[in-house]
Each structure stands twice: as C-alpha cells, then as structure tokens.
Amino acid sequence: MKKKLAIIGAGIAGLTLANLIKKFSDHEFMLYEKAESLPLDQGYGIQLSPNIIKILNKINFKKINDDNIFNPYKIDFYNLKNKQICDLDLTQFNTGNEKYTTLQRSTLIEFLKDNVYAQHLRFGKRIKEVSEIKEKILIKFDDNTNDLVDYVVGADGIFSNTRSFFEKKKSNPKFRNAIAIRSLLKFNDDLNINSQNISLMLGGNCHLVLYPINKKNEINMVCILRNKKYDPENIKNLLEKKVLSQNMGLKNIFKDDLTSWPLYSTPNMLPSTNNKVFYIGDAFSGFLPTMAQGAGQSVESANELFDLIKNKNSDIQKIYFQARYKKATLVKKRSNFNFFIFHFSSYIMQSIRNFLMKIFLKRKNFINAYLGVVYKN
Numbered sequence: 001m002k003k004k005l006a007i008i009g010a011g012i013a014g015l016t017l018a019n020l021i022k023k024f025s026d027h028e029f030m031l032y033e034k035a036e037s038l039p040l041d042q043g044y045g046i047q048l049s050p051n052i053i054k055i056l057n058k059i060n061f062k063k064i065n066d067d068n069i070f071n072p073y074k075i076d077f078y079n080l081k082n083k084q085i086c087d088l089d090l091t092q093f094n095t096g097n098e099k100y101t102t103l104q105r106s107t108l109i110e111f112l113k114d115n116v117y118a119q120h121l122r123f124g125k126r127i128k129e130v131s132e133i134k135e136k137i138l139i140k141f142d143d144n145t146n147d148l149v150d151y152v153v154g155a156d157g158i159f160s161n162t163r164s165f166f167e168k169k170k171s172n173p174k175f176r177n178a179i180a181i182r183s184l185l186k187f188n189d190d191l192n193i194n195s196q197n198i199s200l201m202l203g204g205n206c207h208l209v210l211y212p213i214n215k216k217n218e219i220n221m222v223c224i225l226r227n228k229k230y231d232p233e234n235i236k237n238l239l240e241k242k243v244l245s246q247n248m249g250l251k252n253i254f255k256d257d258l259t260s261w262p263l264y265s266t267p268n269m270l271p272s273t274n275n276k277v278f279y280i281g282d283a284f285s286g287f288l289p290t291m292a293q294g295a296g297q298s299v300e301s302a303n304e305l306f307d308l309i310k311n312k313n314s315d316i317q318k319i320y321f322q323a324r325y326k327k328a329t330l331v332k333k334r335s336n337f338n339f340f341i342f343h344f345s346s347y348i349m350q351s352i353r354n355f356l357m358k359i360f361l362k363r364k365n366f367i368n369a370y371l372g373v374v375y376k377n
C-alpha cells in the first residue's frame with residue numbers, strides 16, 4: 001500500500017532517501033528543511049568509497065559532469081615533514097563503474113537536489129509538535145502548517161531535533177576535544193604531494209588530509225587537531241602552536257580563507273522507540289571524520305531503510321536497527337582507532353606505527369578485514 005513519509009532534514013541522508021523513493025516507488029514524501037536554502041556555494045570535500053558510488057549510480061550519479069569529480073589512485077601516507085611512510089592502493093576496491101571518488105560536498109548536494117527540489121522540498125520548516133492519530137503521525141510545524149504521515153524519518157544531522165520529539169532517552173553528541181580546519185587550495189608543486197592521490201600527513205596531535213575534488217586542480221585540505229577548547233577566533237594562533245611548530249614549511253597551506261568547526265560524535269546508538277519513526281545519517285550516528293565515512297554512511301543508511309520500506313517488510317524497525325547498528329559500530333571503531341593512531345606525539349610510538357603501517361598496508365587479508373568490510377554493502 002502507498003505510504004506517506006516526512007523526511008526531516010535535506011542533507012546527504014535525507015536527499016538520498018528522497019531520490020530513491022522518487023525513482024523506485026510510488027510512496028508520497030516531503031522533505032522538510034529548517035534552513036531557507038541548500039548550501040550550494042561552498043562546502044568541504046568528501047570521499048565516497050565504491051560501495052557508496054554503487055548506490056548513487058542507481059539514481060544516476062554518472063550524470064555529474066566528469067570534470068567535477070575525481071578518482072584518486074592511492075592514499076599516500078606522510079609524516080608532517082612530508083616524508084612518505086607508505087601508500088594504500090585504492091583502485092583495488094574499484095570495479096568497472098564503481099570507483100573511489102572525491103568531490104565537493106556542494107557538487108553532491110546539487111546532484112541530489114535536482115529531482116526533488118521543486119515538488120518535494122519545503123524550506124524554513126521546524127517541527128513544533130507531534131502526535132499519533134490512529135496508525136499515523138501528525139506533525140505540526142512552527143509556521144502553523146502540518147502533515148499527517150505513515151513514517152517520519154529523522155535526517156536532521158548529529159544534533160537531531162526530531163529525536164527530542166520521539167525519544168525520552170538521549171545520547172547527546174560528545175565534543176571529541178578536536179577541531180577541523182579546512183581550506184580550498186589550488187594545486188601547485190610547492191605542496192610536494194602527488195596530485196592524483198589522497199595525501200595524509202600524520203603529525204603529533206594533528207593530521208592533514210589533502211585531495212583533489214575535481215579535475216580543475218582544486219584541492220581540499222582538512223587539518224584535524226586535538227584541542228580541549230574550540231575558539232573560532234583563535235584558529236591561526238592554534239595552527240602556529242600545534243601544527244606549524246612541527247613544520248613551518250606548511251604555512252602556505254593555511255594562508256587562504258580557513259573554515260573551522262568542533263568535532264563531535266555520537267556516544268551511543270539508540271534505537272527508535274516508535275515503529276513509525278526512523279533515523280538515518282548522522283541522526284542515527286555521527287562519526288569522527290578519520291575514516292571519511294560520514295557522508296557514505298548517510299547514503300548507505302538511506303538505502304537500507306528504503307529497501308525495507310519498498311519491500312514492505314513487516315518488521316522494518318528491528319531489521320533496520322540491527323543491520324545499521326552492526327555497520328555503524330564497525331565504522332565507529334575504525335574511525336576511533338584511526339583518530340588514536342594518526343596523532344601519536346611520541347617519536348617512538350610514531351616509528352612503531354609507521355613500521356607496522358608499511359607491513360600491514362601491503363597485506364591483502366588485513367586490508368580486507370579493515371577496509372574491505374566497510375566498503376562492502
């Protein structure tokens with residue numbers, strides 16, 4: 001039977017679900033976004049593993065202009081002094097049409113919005129009240145409009161407001177004593193990195209990730225550094241103290257406009273207590289960016305939920321939560337582990353790590369157990 005869905009939040013998770021419903025079902029749906037528009041001007045780069053491209057290909061990811069995406073070959077690991085430690089071949093995960101991809105977040109949002117923008121997206125919408133009427137949920141918004149639906153999907157990010165209307169138990173996102181700082185660079189030889197690859201530079205209490213986001217020589221740079229406090233006014237000083245003190249040669253990387261934000265993750269993944277309410281993307285679980293899987297997991301969770309709704313499964317809630325919990329736990333563990341090993345400050349620990357990385361990143365069994373399981377759907 002035809003169902004009606006309200007998707008709360010038009011980020012990567014909400015938009016992916018909307019596209020899947022639109023293309024492959026006759027269910028009715030509306031996306032409710034609190035902002036007045038979608039952020040299409042800027043945005044950091046994102047990495048998408050081949051399993052995520054497989055899902056996006058179902059909704060015609062290939063239509064994105066090839067100049068606006070990039071397929072890196074490897075991850076080159078360096079220390080912060082630009083000395084290469086080892087590399088990881090990313091092409092081993094690729095199949096014909098599903099390649100490890102990097103792009104700007106706004107390019108992905110632009111693509112995802114295309115088919116749903118006019119008919120299925122409403123801006124400036126915040127939930128004011130929810131109630132249950134027979135088998136349905138009535139949502140009232142603070143602009144005095146409302147919607148009566150069969151399912152509500154919370155896709156409103158790590159600080160999900162939807163949860164506060166339906167769940168008594170809270171798992172408040174935790175500040176991880178770390179900050180992300182990003183900039184968009186033009187590739188030049190001074191950078192001393194391979195322009196075809198992802199470069200990961202590991203330093204004491206910080207690491208840098210640089211990668212092309214298109215074929216126009218534009219490089220996304222993200223620096224993650226540990227700090228107990230987030231003070232956006234003091235970012236340049238912090239960079240000098242924590243990063244440039246380890247290598248002054250990196251100062252050109254930070255000379256342009258910098259954007260920063262504090263890093264949070266979700267401590268516990270809690271199931272929905274209402275059979276008609278689901279959470280996807282960061283609203284289900286937010287990760288540290290050290291596995292580059294946040295956007296990917298948003299796409300994957302949307303796809304899992306859609307498959308269950310489409311197939312009219314009788315116990316959607318339980319099946320969805322169990323499978324999502326399992327996958328998200330895997331990603332969370334690896335993100336936390338990477339966060340730990342990327343930031344050793346002791347020279348001895350760094351040397352041991354680098355030695356082990358050189359050995360393990362060449363072992364097929366290890367790669368499959370560590371990354372292969374994440375890149376599989």
Ligand SMILES: Cc1cc2nc3c(=O)[nH]c(=O)nc-3n(C[C@H](O)[C@H](O)[C@H](O)COP(=O)(O)OP(=O)(O)OC[C@H]3O[C@@H](n4cnc5c(N)ncnc54)[C@H](O)[C@@H]3O)c2cc1C
Pocket residue numbers: 008009010011012013014032033034035044045046047048125126127155156157158160161162180222280281282283287289292293294295296297298
């Ligand atoms: C430094 C950094 C680097 C990253 N790099 C990568 C990467 O390389 N690869 C990767 O896969 N991921 C990466 N991520 C993570 C990824 O960007 C996020 O996990 C992903 O965007 C989450 O998508 P989402 O749709 O769940 O939530 P969001 O993108 O947070 O979207 C939520 C939407 O809901 C809206 N909203 C919020 N509250 C309400 C409300 N009350 N009512 C209505 N609407 C609301 C918001 O305005 C927003 O549009 C990175 C993150 C960081 C911080």
